[in-house]
Amino acid sequence: MQGTKSRTVNSIGMFDMLKGAGMLTVVLAHTAENYSLQTSGGLSLTAFFPFIFRESLMAAFYIASGYGFRKRSIGKCVQQQLKTLLKPYCFTAVLTTLLHFIIHYRCFGYLPGSVSATVQVGGGFLLGLPHTAAYFGQQFFSAGPMWYLLALLVGWVLLNAILNIFPENYQHYAVLGTALLGWGASLVWEVPFCLIQGAVVTPYLYIGYLAKKHRWLERPLSRRTLGLLLGCCAVILGAALVTRTTDCISLAEWSLGPVSILLDGAAGYLFIRLFLRLSRGGGVLVRFLEAVGRRSLHIFCVHTVELIAIPWYLFAARFVEHPVTGLLLQYLISLASIWLVCALLQLRRDLMVKFFPARRKSPRTRYTARH
Secondary structure, three states: OOOOOOOOOOOOOOOHHHHHHHHHHHHHHHOOOOOOOEEEOOOOOOOOHHHHHHHHHHHHHHHHHHOOOOOOOOOHHHHHHHHHHOOOOOOHHHHHHHHHHHHHHHHHHHHHHHHHHHHHHHHHHHHHOEEEEEEEEEOOOOOOHHHHHHHHHHHHHHHHHHHOOOOOHHHHHHHHHHHHHHHHHHOOOOOOOOOHHHHHHEEEEEEEEHHHHHHHHHOOOHHHHHHHHHHHHHHHHHHHHHHHOOOEEOOOOOOOOOHHHHHHHHHHHHHHHHHHHHOOOOOHHHHHHHHHHOOOOHHHHHHHHHHHHHHHHHHHHHHOOHHHHHHHHHHHHHHHHHHHHHHHHHHHHEEEEEOHHHHHHOOOOOOOOOO
């Protein structure tokens, strides 16, 4: 695989294409979960095969974030992450909970049931649950895709703490130990606030940090390294087919235990290299994906709202006999609604800048690896 041109590496939008393709894939994968399509062997075309490399894609996102890491004091890092990531998380949580109540009450007309379900949704966000779990004798729903932001927040703080506390020669051991600690905790305890997920993604952030520090993305891959990364992808595929399970960070499930965590990181780094190479060619598709990627944070938040607040299972029930048609229609509706809300947010921003320029506290930035 060839190296990446200097105009791409280290630019603020270098990962936009990756993020754009990732956002479209995430929405499609979440949409497909409502529809049942199986092979003759019983494996689901919508709940198994699309998720074989799901965690590798997640790893690529975290590597891209780690590429922009800059060591700060622990206190300043925590303060910055709370402002950058917790703010959109809280806003999305409140909006999702309110819309969930309104929409479910309008659909079912049963107030006690709507209130109970909304409490479960709000509780899931409050506890930062990556998956549905029971606490205090009450079952709470997951925070949906928002687990990603919480895990990113936790992982960023953990990596910053490691780089501040440990000498350089011991930092990689501390990172691996943190991931192993997170994996071990997942075997015995359902930890809230995505603490497990944050610990597990720390190596991915560290890979991004090292890639920036040592300029890995500016040099071509050797044949040996490329073969090793492709071999990791093959092992991930083989393990999924043999065990008939896929890795899932949000559920704290890995088919090969901690080995899968490292394999996903290697495959994620290969995804990074692939998309950087593809982005060099330009073209309509590349520009489209980059435009989507520049709005990834807004898309992520809006997708969470529509995914949790809207009872899509009622829509899917109408297409039991034609699941492919239902899947495509829901996907298009989801994308259209996300695009509309993102366009309104952009219009609001443009109007604020035009009529209230003094209120603009900072220059416009993209949601990239910088946090």
